[in-house]
Amino acid sequence: MVEFDSVSVRFGDRALFDGVSLSLPAGSFHFVTGPSGAGKTTLLKLCYLEMAPEAGEVQLFGKETERLGRDEVADMRRKIGVVHQDCRFVDHLSVSENVLLPATATGVDIRDVDDNMSQLLAWVGLSRHRDRRPPELSGGEKQRAALARAVILSPDLILADEPTGNVDWEMSLKILDLLVELNKSGKTVICATHDLSLIRQAKTRAPARVLRIRERGIELSGADL
Amino acid sequence: MIGGLLDRSDSRVERIVPPSGFTASLTVLSAAAMAFLAVFIGAISMSASRVADDWGAALGDKATIRLSAPAETLQDQIDAVMTIAAQTPGVVGARQLTEDEQRALLAPWFGTDAALEGLRLPVLFDLTLEGDGPDIEGLRRRLQGEAPGAVYDDHARWRLPMVRAADRMSSVAGVSLVLIAAIGAAMVALAASASLSANRQIIGVLRLVGAKDVFITRIFVRRFTLRTIGGAVTGSIAGMIVVVLMPGGGGFIDLRFAGAGWLWPALVPLAGGGISYMATRYAAFRRLKELS
Numbered sequence: 001m002v003e004f005d006s007v008s009v010r011f012g013d014r015a016l017f018d019g020v021s022l023s024l025p026a027g028s029f030h031f032v033t034g035p036s037g038a039g040k041t042t043l044l045k046l047c048y049l050e051m052a053p054e055a056g057e058v059q060l061f062g063k064e065t066e067r068l069g070r071d072e073v074a075d076m077r078r079k080i081g082v083v084h085q086d087c088r089f090v091d092h093l094s095v096s097e098n099v100l101l102p103a104t105a106t107g108v109d110i111r112d113v114d115d116n117m118s119q120l121l122a123w124v125g126l127s128r129h130r131d132r133r134p135p136e137l138s139g140g141e142k143q144r145a146a147l148a149r150a151v152i153l154s155p156d157l158i159l160a161d162e163p164t165g166n167v168d169w170e171m172s173l174k175i176l177d178l179l180v181e182l183n184k185s186g187k188t189v190i191c192a193t194h195d196l197s198l199i200r201q202a203k204t205r206a207p208a209r210v211l212r213i214r215e216r217g218i219e220l221s222g223a224d225l
Numbered sequence: 226m227i228g229g230l231l232d233r234s235d236s237r238v239e240r241i242v243p244p245s246g247f248t249a250s251l252t253v254l255s256a257a258a259m260a261f262l263a264v265f266i267g268a269i270s271m272s273a274s275r276v277a278d279d280w281g282a283a284l285g286d287k288a289t290i291r292l293s294a295p296a297e298t299l300q301d302q303i304d305a306v307m308t309i310a311a312q313t314p315g316v317v318g319a320r321q322l323t324e325d326e327q328r329a330l331l332a333p334w335f336g337t338d339a340a341l342e343g344l345r346l347p348v349l350f351d352l353t354l355e356g357d358g359p360d361i362e363g364l365r366r367r368l369q370g371e372a373p374g375a376v377y378d379d380h381a382r383w384r385l386p387m388v389r390a391a392d393r394m395s396s397v398a399g400v401s402l403v404l405i406a407a408i409g410a411a412m413v414a415l416a417a418s419a420s421l422s423a424n425r426q427i428i429g430v431l432r433l434v435g436a437k438d439v440f441i442t443r444i445f446v447r448r449f450t451l452r453t454i455g456g457a458v459t460g461s462i463a464g465m466i467v468v469v470l471m472p473g474g475g476g477f478i479d480l481r482f483a484g485a486g487w488l489w490p491a492l493v494p495l496a497g498g499g500i501s502y503m504a505t506r507y508a509a510f511r512r513l514k515e516l517s
């Protein structure tokens with residue numbers, strides 16, 4: 001599903017990744033962890049093609065991504081749901097319109113996903129706020145709305161960047177449950193977090209693995225938390 | 226294209242990009258101004274070509290011979306003129322005007338009373354021409370020999386430059402319309418481009434959720450085309466009112482629409498819409514390429 005082959009990324013003279021190779025199979029559940037500034041967000045950006053590596057290859061859905069045209073990138077992103085660390089909403093649209101944006105922007109009939117949207121908003125506890133604008137939401141509420149948007153079209157690959165960064169423990173577990181449930185229904189999930197207790201919880205519910213970002217590399221760790 | 230523009234079901238899509246900023250008023254205003262100019266210049270062009278046609282046709286088949294001669298040779302010269310006219314190829318008819326007709330012609334200057342009684346008027350002959358008309362130099366030479374008091378006047382002497390001017394004016398007006406269209410297209414393209422840049426953040430979000438260039442382009446094309454049509458309708462109506470209220474003295478400066486000319490003010494906003502559609506599409510695809 002997601003494959004890195006000797007991927008290198010550098011910002012200025014600082015090499016963030018240097019020849020990283022990864023292979024995350026379809027249907028797998030991975031956490032990406034590491035200290036702040038380690039490159040978690042950068043790793044996810046490589047996965048949804050917002051960034052291209054300086055060297056090496058990124059393959060998604062079994063396809064080489066380096067030479068994709070803009071329309072092909074769009075086609076790929078339709079199969080990927082992303083919870084961005086900074087949420088990335090369209091601020092003048094309501095929460096429900098933002099959650100529906102992937103459908104609106106790709107020509108999916110809104111009637112087909114409207115129920116789904118209401119359920120999702122109820123599920124993340126935002127039903128009351130559906131007509132508010134994103135700037136009027138708290139940090140945790142934004143993240144929950146972003147999660148709803150990421151999964152509205154039930155994409156094959158879900159990338160979540162600190163989806164529990166601003167929420168209480170109870171909501172964190174709810175979000176985790178959603179991710180686990182999605183994974184059980186066959187979706188591939190990659191979740192960046194530095195919350196180790198969340199990862200521990202996850203391991204009791206699903207066969208999640210951990211990608212730990214170290215100096216310029218990424219190592220896969222098993223049940224060693 | 227029209228179907229896409231009129232499709233009301235995508236108000237949801239419409240709302241994604243906030244309809245604000247200077248580009249909106251810039252587009253509407255420049256469309257209105259361009260449409261006003263187009264209607265006005267179209268009226269000038271049509272009027273000028275009407276004049277060129279009418280006068281061109283009129284001067285083609287009429288000419289006059291004026292004869293002033295001493296009384297003793299007058300009748301001989303009248304006969305000579307009639308003979309020459311009858312023998313000249315290109316002249317199909319010649320008729321001597323009666324005195325009453327001549328008086329009527331001069332009435333605007335001298336009135337109808339007895340002022341003309343004592344005056345010796347030149348004799349006038351009305352010639353009807355066909356095709357390219359007579360060989361004027363040959364005709365003049367023959368007249369000089371056989372009826373030295375006769376002067377051939379083919380009307381064209383004073384009208385031809387005006388017909389040429391009218392013709393020229395009509396083509397300059399055509400060029401002006403092309404310029405207006407080009408400037409209009411450039412304005413809309415610039416405004417659309419500025420609008421895309423101003424909304425680059427929203428475009429970024431749209432792309433992250435899988436929107437393609439055609440989708441993003443459609444939002445802007447639709448918006449700018451509708452704005453242009455709106456502005457152009459206003460400008461067109463204003464132009465039409467101005468043209469209709471023009472004093473129409475007949476002849477050269479009668480700008481008022483005639484016949485199919487009335488379609489022009491309706492055509493201008495449609496053409497504006499088409500131009501805007503293409504200009505925005507072009508600008509949007511270009512800008513989106515840069516923004517990626």
Ligand SMILES: Nc1ncnc2c1ncn2[C@@H]1O[C@H](COP(=O)(O)OP(=O)(O)OP(=O)(O)O)[C@@H](O)[C@H]1O
Nearest residue numbers: 011012016034035036037038039040041042043085
């Ligand atoms: N566009 C950029 N230009 C320069 N440096 C960048 C850029 N993007 C990220 N970096 C740097 O790369 C490093 C990794 O950033 P990244 O956002 O991936 O970290 P992170 O692991 O997600 O951190 P956090 O836990 O704080 O979100 C950071 O040091 C950051 O400053």
Ligand SMILES: [Mg+2]
Nearest residue numbers: 040041085161
């Ligand atoms: Mg980050």
